[in-house]
Amino acid sequence: MPTPHDVFISYGRKDSKDFAIKLHDRLVQEKFKVWFDLDDMPPAVEFQTEINQAIETSHHFIFIIAPHAVKSKFCRQEIDLAVQLNKRIIPIMYLPPKDCWDKMPPVLNQLDQLFFRKDKLEKGEIDFEEKFAYLVSALRRDAEVIKQHTRLLMAALYWEKNRSTENLLIADERKQAEVWLKARAKEKYPLCVPTDLQCEYICESTRNADNLMTQVFISYAIEDKAFMQKLCQILRRHHITLKVSVRQTILNFDSRKDITLSIDEADNFLLLLSPASMQSEVCQQQLAYAESVNKRVFALLIADMGSVQGLLSFPNSVWECLPRRSASNILHQAQWLSILFDWLCSAKLQAFPNGIFSRSQTPFGNAFMQRSALRDAEGP
Numbered sequence: 001m002p003t004p005h006d007v008f009i010s011y012g013r014k015d016s017k018d019f020a021i022k023l024h025d026r027l028v029q030e031k032f033k034v035w036f037d038l039d040d041m042p043p044a045v046e047f048q049t050e051i052n053q054a055i056e057t058s059h060h061f062i063f064i065i066a067p068h069a070v071k072s073k074f075c076r077q078e079i080d081l082a083v084q085l086n087k088r089i090i091p092i093m094y095l096p097p098k099d100c101w102d103k104m105p106p107v108l109n110q111l112d113q114l115f116f117r118k119d120k121l122e123k124g125e126i127d128f129e130e131k132f133a134y135l136v137s138a139l140r141r142d143a144e145v146i147k148q149h150t151r152l153l154m155a156a157l158y159w160e161k162n163r164s165t166e167n168l169l170i171a172d173e174r175k176q177a178e179v180w181l182k183a184r185a186k187e188k189y190p191l192c193v194p195t196d197l198q199c200e201y202i203c204e205s206t207r208n209a210d211n212l213m214t215q216v217f218i219s220y221a222i223e224d225k226a227f228m229q230k231l232c233q234i235l236r237r238h239h240i241t242l243k244v245s246v247r248q249t250i251l252n253f254d255s256r257k258d259i260t261l262s263i264d265e266a267d268n269f270l271l272l273l274s275p276a277s278m279q280s281e282v283c284q285q286q287l288a289y290a291e292s293v294n295k296r297v298f299a300l301l302i303a304d305m306g307s308v309q310g311l312l313s314f315p316n317s318v319w320e321c322l323p324r325r326s327a328s329n330i331l332h333q334a335q336w337l338s339i340l341f342d343w344l345c346s347a348k349l350q351a352f353p354n355g356i357f358s359r360s361q362t363p364f365g366n367a368f369m370q371r372s373a374l375r376d377a378e379g380p
Contacts, residue, residue: 001158004150006032006139008058010078012068016094019118020064022128023092030136052081057154059146060139061087063108066095070103079105085153086193088146090138092116114138142191148180149192156201169205177202178239185238199236207241214241217266217295219286221276227302228272242266245286260289269295274303 007027011020024036035054055061061082069075082089083105091113097104114135120126159167169177181202184190194202207214216235220228228244235242243262263269269290277283290297 001154002053002057004033004147004154005035005054005058007034007060007062008055008078008082009034009036009062009064010069010075010082011064012066012070012072012075014068016064016066016069019094019116023062023064023116023132026132027136032139048077051078055081055087056085056157057150059088059143059150061089063089063091063105065091065093065097065104065108065113067097067100070097070100070105076105079107083107084195086149086195088149088192090114090135092135094118145180146192148176149194149198152177152180152198152201153195156195156197159201160197165208168208169202170209174202174205174209178206181237181239194237196233196236199233199239203236203239203241206239210241212265214243214262214266216240216242216268216270217263217286217290218242218244218270218272219277219283219290220244220272221274221280221283223276224272224274224302231272245282259286263290263295264293267296269297271297271299273299273301276303 009020009024011017020036021038024034024038027034035058037051055078061079063069063075063079063082079089089107089111091108091111093113093115095118114131115126116128116131117126121128155167155169168174181194181199184192184194218228218232232242232244243266245259245262263286269287271277271283271287287297
């Protein structure tokens with residue numbers, strides 16, 4: 001893998017090249033490794049690939065704000081990639097883009113800017129070295145957290161090419177990555193937000209170290225795929241290992257064997273309950289198998305069911321149903337998510353905490369109570 005850079009500088013040559021060169025030279029003097037495009041190279045495919053790789057491998061992304069950079073489609077491509085990769089972006093205001101404020105990338109208005117205004121520098125109203133000291137301080141702050149983000153991103157991108165287990169994290173590297181991911185999940189305003197790919201990479205490394213055991217198998221209908229994907233992203237961000245079914249047709253012998261193995265390897269079975277999953281024969285097959293091997297089964301209501309009588313057609317089992325939320329809001333409910341994470345991580349089945357949700361408040365009402373009564377009557 002390529003060697004990381006400390007800084008990538010994005011700028012427009014027409015109006016900020018001299019300033020960019022000065023900034024580059026001073027950063028090099030301070031022992032920073034800087035990726036800087038000085039020559040007017042054509043935007044060929046090979047060169048664009050080199051730029052993309054430089055952004056991927058840089059700890060920080062500096063964008064020099066000036067009209068040409070704001071208008072440049074190439075500078076826009078660079079900052080869009082930096083945003084996509086959750087890079088630490090440092091905007092530097094050099095020339096206010098008075099005639100193109102509307103073209104300013106939104107992220108630049110959301111971040112604190114360092115002011116190296118050209119007119120004030122020329123008038124001596126601000127001192128370059130004083131402002132530069134602030135920049136150096138920002139680049140060195142929380143350096144290890146940011147460098148870990150870059151290292152994990154580079155490793156995840158390399159793994160993504162063929163998703164070989166040989167490229168997963170092992171031993172101390174895996175443990176350090178797990179600690180890093182969990183720490184970011186607890187931060188209200190993380191310095192470097194992990195990308196979805198990084199989260200998946202770390203979770204797959206954990207799963208590989210655990211002999212492919214997972215914390216949850218998710219069963220869903222194809223109509224609920226978008227919800228499932230978003231839920232998976234959130235679970236992985238909190239270091240929950242998971243497996244989902246990629247098949248949505250009646251399972252043949254070989255595919256059924258693959259699915260049953262995935263369910264066997266999971267601690268929990270989660271059904272995304274909706275009208276579509278109620279009518280899915282695949283979901284019913286998966287659920288029936290999970291119950292037959294006494295998996296801890298629970299359902300998550302993600303859509304209005306109307307009549308819940310169909311629930312009773314599923315095999316009897318211990319059903320613990322999470323509270324009703326609309327599909328548009330359920331993924332943003334902090335209290336709900338904390339319960340789900342605790343539930344998946346717990347060593348044994350737990351009841352909902354007192355005062356939060358009771359059986360009478362579950363979305364299934366009498367049907368849930370009927371199943372509970374039947375289970376209690378049958379005994380253990």
